[in-house]
Amino acid sequence: xxxxxxxxxxxxxxxxxxxxxxxxxxxxxxxxxxxxxxxxxxxxxxxxxxxxxxxxxxxxxxxxxxxxxxxxxxxxxxxxxxxxxxxxxxxxxxxxxxxxxxxxxxxxxxxxxxxxxxxxxxxxxxxxxxxxxxxxxxxxxxxxxxxxxxxxxxxxxxxxxxxxxxxxxxxxxxxxxxxxxxxxxxxxxxxxxxxxxxxxxxxxxxxxxxxxxxxxxxxxxxxxxxxxxxxxxxxxxxxxxxxxxxxxxxxxxxxxxxxxxxxxxxxxxxxxxxxxxxxxxxxxxxxxxxxxxxxxxxxxxxxxxxxxxxxxxxxxxxxxxxxxxxxxxxxxxxxxxxxxxxxxxx
Amino acid sequence: xxxxxxxxxxxxxxxxxxxxxxxxxxxxxxxxxxxxxxxxxxxxxxxxxxxxxxxxxxxxxxxxxxxxxxxxxxxxxxxxxxxxxxxxxxxxxxxxxxxxxxxxxxxxxxxxxxxxxxxxxxxxxxxxxxxxxxxxxxxxxxxxxxxxxxxxxxxxxxxxxxxxxxxxxxxxxxxxxxxxxxxxxxxxxxxxxxxxxxxxxxxxxxxxxxxxxxxxxxxxxxxxxxxxxxxxxxxxxxxxxxxxxxxxxxxxxxxxxxxxxxxxxxxxxxxxx
Numbered sequence: 001x002x003x004x005x006x007x008x009x010x011x012x013x014x015x016x017x018x019x020x021x022x023x024x025x026x027x028x029x030x031x032x033x034x035x036x037x038x039x040x041x042x043x044x045x046x047x048x049x050x051x052x053x054x055x056x057x058x059x060x061x062x063x064x065x066x067x068x069x070x071x072x073x074x075x076x077x078x079x080x081x082x083x084x085x086x087x088x089x090x091x092x093x094x095x096x097x098x099x100x101x102x103x104x105x106x107x108x109x110x111x112x113x114x115x116x117x118x119x120x121x122x123x124x125x126x127x128x129x130x131x132x133x134x135x136x137x138x139x140x141x142x143x144x145x146x147x148x149x150x151x152x153x154x155x156x157x158x159x160x161x162x163x164x165x166x167x168x169x170x171x172x173x174x175x176x177x178x179x180x181x182x183x184x185x186x187x188x189x190x191x192x193x194x195x196x197x198x199x200x201x202x203x204x205x206x207x208x209x210x211x212x213x214x215x216x217x218x219x220x221x222x223x224x225x226x227x228x229x230x231x232x233x234x235x236x237x238x239x240x241x242x243x244x245x246x247x248x249x250x251x252x253x254x255x256x257x258x259x260x261x262x263x264x265x266x267x268x269x270x271x272x273x274x275x276x277x278x279x280x281x282x283x284x285x286x287x288x289x290x291x292x293x294x295x296x297x298x299x300x301x302x303x304x305x306x307x308x309x310x311x312x313x314x315x316x317x318x319x320x321x322x323x324x325x326x327x328x329x330x331x332x333x334x335x336x337x338x339x340x341x342x343x344x345x346x
Numbered sequence: 347x348x349x350x351x352x353x354x355x356x357x358x359x360x361x362x363x364x365x366x367x368x369x370x371x372x373x374x375x376x377x378x379x380x381x382x383x384x385x386x387x388x389x390x391x392x393x394x395x396x397x398x399x400x401x402x403x404x405x406x407x408x409x410x411x412x413x414x415x416x417x418x419x420x421x422x423x424x425x426x427x428x429x430x431x432x433x434x435x436x437x438x439x440x441x442x443x444x445x446x447x448x449x450x451x452x453x454x455x456x457x458x459x460x461x462x463x464x465x466x467x468x469x470x471x472x473x474x475x476x477x478x479x480x481x482x483x484x485x486x487x488x489x490x491x492x493x494x495x496x497x498x499x500x501x502x503x504x505x506x507x508x509x510x511x512x513x514x515x516x517x518x519x520x521x522x523x524x525x526x527x528x529x530x531x532x533x534x535x536x537x538x539x540x541x542x543x544x545x546x547x548x549x550x551x552x553x554x555x556x557x558x559x560x561x562x563x564x565x566x567x568x569x570x571x572x573x574x575x576x577x578x579x580x581x582x583x584x585x586x587x588x589x590x591x592x593x594x595x596x597x598x599x600x601x602x603x604x605x606x607x608x609x610x611x612x613x614x615x616x617x618x619x
Contacts, residue, residue, distance in 0.1 A: 070582045077585065095585075163483075171583035208486045208568045215565075218456075222463030224485055338584060342398045 031061045034269055034276065037076075038087040040066025042294050049288045054279050060272060068212075069173065076101055076264055084267040085276060089173050090123050090131065090258045094327035097124055103263040105129055109274040112281045112299065117319050120298035123258050124327065131258035132280045133233075133295035136313050136322055137174050138254040140235060141227035142220065144244040150227065153181045153250045157198070162205045166216060166225035169209040170341040174229060176330040177255045179337055180323075181229070184252065192337075196344050203345050217241050231257055236293065236311050249318075256322035259295075290314070371598070378592045389592045399576075406573040407600070409488060409563070410556040413495040417503040417552045418545065420496070425507030425544075426537070429514075443504045446497055455494055455565035462490050462566075486568030494562040499555050503548035510544030511537070539615060546612040550605050557601060573597060 038046070043064070051062040065072070065083060069092040075081050077099065088096065096102050104127040107113055113121055113130060120131035141150050148160060156165065168174040182202070183195035207225050210216045213234045219225035221241035230238070232254075235247045261277050263270060279285055286302050289295040296312040297304075304314055313319065379385055393399050428439050446454065461467045462484040469481040484490055514537060522532040560574040567575070573593060581590035 074582060074585065171579055203569075206569065211564075218459060221465075222459060222485065223465035223481075224463055335584060335586070338579075343396075 031055070031059050032269060032272065033063050034060050034085065034272060035063045035065060035083045036085045036087070036276075037065045037067075037072050037083040037264075039068065040064070042292075045289075045292055045294055049292070050280065050285055054276060058272065058275065073101075081264070083264045084269050084273045086262050086264050087132075088260060088262065090260055090327055091173050091176065091330065093128070093260045093262055094124055094331050096262070097128055098328070098331055101265055102128055103265045103267055103270065105263055105274060105277070109271070110278045110281065112278055112283070115283065115301050116281060116298045117300055117316065119256065119319060119322070119324065120258060123260060123324075129260045129262035129277060130281055131260050131298050132286070133259050133289070134298050134313050134319060134322075135231045135233040135257045135259075135296060136249065136254035136318075137177055137229055137231050137257055138247055138249045139227065140216075140220075140230040140238055140245055140247050142242055142244050143246050145223075145226040150248055151251055153252050154185060155250075156181070156202060156227070156229075157185065161227050163207060164226035165202065165205040166207055166210050166219050166228035167202065168229060169211045170334075170338050172211050173257060174231065174255070176334065176337070177325060178229060180255075180325060192333075192340075196340055199341075199345055213237070220245060232311070232313055233296065249321075253321055253323045256319075256324045258298075374591045375595050375598070378588070378595050389588065390596075393592060393596065402571050402573055402576055403596070403600075405488070405570050406557060409491055409495070409572060410553050412492050413499065413556040414549050414553045416492065416496045417500050418549065420500060421503040421507050421548065422541075425504050425511055426533075428504070429508050429511035440505070440508065444501045447501050451498065451559075451561040452565070454497060455562055458490065458494050458497070458566060459485060462493070485566065488567070488570060490566040490568075491563050491572070494566045495556045495559060498559070498562060499552040502551040502555065506544045506548035506551065507541060508544075510541050514540050542612050542615045546608055549608055553604060553608075554601050557604075558597065 036051075043066070046064075051064075054060070055062055065075075067075070069089055072083075072086070073088065073092050073096055076083055076086065076096070086093075086096070086102070093102070107122075107126065110130065116130055117134075120134060122128065123131045139150050139153070139156070143149075145164065146160065148158070150156075150158075155161075168178055170176070170179070179192075179195050179199070180190065182198040183190050183192070185198045186194040208215070208219065210219070210228070213231070216225070216228065216230055217234070217237050218241075220238050230247070232247055235245070238245045261280055263273050263277075267273055281299055283299050283301045286295075286297040286299040290297045290302055290304055290312060291308055293311055296314055298319075300316070304312070309315065313322075378389055379387065381388055424443070428436060428443070431439065459466070463469070464481040464483070464485070466485070468484070469478075472478045473481065518536050518540075519532050522536050523529070527535065558574055559572075560578060563572045564575050564578075574597075577590050577593040577597070580586045580593065
């Protein structure tokens with residue numbers, strides 16, 4: 001029995017030793033590491049056009065951690081993550097702010113901030129990061145199978161869409177917007193009960209609630225769904241899969257979805273990270289992303305031709321007409337909305 | 347004395363399982379019974395009063411049971427056939443039946459989307475043969491979920507059955523036939539009871555697998571949720587780890603109950619164990 005306990009403790013000691021030394025040999029004289037947490041879309045473009053120039057100029061090495069909004073947010077919630085800079089959509093960024101996970105920024109360091117559209121400068125409050133890109137939630141439909149044109153959010157309730165409709169799940173980024181759309185169907189002031197009654201009515205027409213854009217694209221290409229609310233930034237993929245697809249900005253207005261850059265609390269490279277944020281919103285970086293049709297610019301000094309702007313949410317008219325949801329309000333209600341959704345919508 | 351030391355070889359595995367499986371599971375289960383530092387069952391009372399939760403629990407059980415039954419029905423003849431073969435053709439067939447396990451769940455689900463979609467292979471075929479006028483609604487229904495799960499878990503059932511069937515001597519069947527039993531009676535009275543251990547192992551693997559599967563139901567399922575998707579929603583998008591832990595505990599309890607019931611049934615079917 002004695003031997004047994006010796007072996008057990010030896011194993012434990014060895015394991016502790018192994019886990020201890022893995023992180024301690026990193027103090028060489030190489031470039032500073034800046035950890036960027038992002039979605040991982042178009043990685044090649046970002047490596048070459050956004051990260052590489054910054055790395056060269058500042059003698060840093062950018063390390064990318066990728067994943068979807070929720071997964072990455074959960075990672076920093078668990079603490080001890082090494083992430084310095086976090087790309088998140090406004091809705092998830094607000095959750096991080098509410099939980100005190102983000103560092104306040106010195107906005108005076110961001111010299112390009114005033115070049116941004118007002119809506120993008122401080123979407124979640126003055127102390128937090130700007131939106132480097134903006135997209136809008138409109139309606140995408142298949143003009144072959146939906147004969148009468150769609151041009152209002154109210155058209156989602158048309159009987160013609162029975163068995164053809166796909167809606168965002170409540171827990172996805174545009175889920176709360178759907179609740180707002182449903183409320184607006186019966187009046188201008190927000191009313192939760194009306195919203196859920198209207199959603200219940202819509203439910204009969206729904207094929208599936210999508211969690212990811214890729215599911216939406218799939219349903220379109222397989223002919224399972226022919227209409228649904230979707231962000232413009234992904235319309236290119238849908239058009240490729242189904243050439244008869246059309247994106248419309250509903251007459252009541254499309255909803256703004258902004259992607260923000262923020263500093264994670266506890267970052268050891270604050271000055272450098274702010275410099276990176278400033279680079280991301282600079283005219284030069286924004287122009288590169290816009291011309292590659294990756295991200296719509298929020299920097300007003302970026303000028304695009306009509307061809308360059310097609311498929312992007314571009315121009316002050318388009319951006320100023322966007323509806324913006326109050327993310328703090330959404331986060332306060334999300335849990336109860338999700339419960340009601342689960343209880344009532346089926 | 348020497349024999350006693352053999353168990354030391356188990357130690358590394360046991361330590362690993364204890365640290366990384368038993369402790370986390372115990373912590374998860376314990377956390378669900380506490381409410382602000384006090385022991386409470388309120389969390390669970392809420393669950394079982396919640397119609398929506400009961401609904402998805404029933405859905406999940408229905409899907410898992412149907413998957414298991416279908417796997418049994420499909421596997422029995424296939425496994426019987428394979429078990430009777432010898433040599434290379436046998437290994438080729440076993441290799442083929444294990445093949446679904448070698449592809450990722452995502453790839454497999456996508457291929458079913460292409461087959462079952464409204465513009466999919468199956469609907470095109472039926473439309474062209476004029477057997478149907480409108481495309482069938484298959485994808486994003488419980489049916490497509492079950493098809494995907496059966497495809498995924500069939501190998502487990504086949505392998506478990508081949509394992510026991512190989513050990514059933516041909517002499518037994520011949521003896522039965524020489525005593526006047528028909529082939530079918532011989533199968534029912536001799537082969538089937540002897541297969542029960544394999545059947546039980548296979549059923550447990552398939553059932554537990556389908557109960558906890560996430561990717562396949564999330565991709566092929568429609569509006570009707572299953573329990574693992576509900577757990578994911580709570581843990582990852584709502585960050586409600588308390589609810590997620592309770593769901594996980596309920597899943598563990600359901601699994602143990604069903605496994606217990608299956609063992610009981612096995613004892614009834616094959617009293618010699």
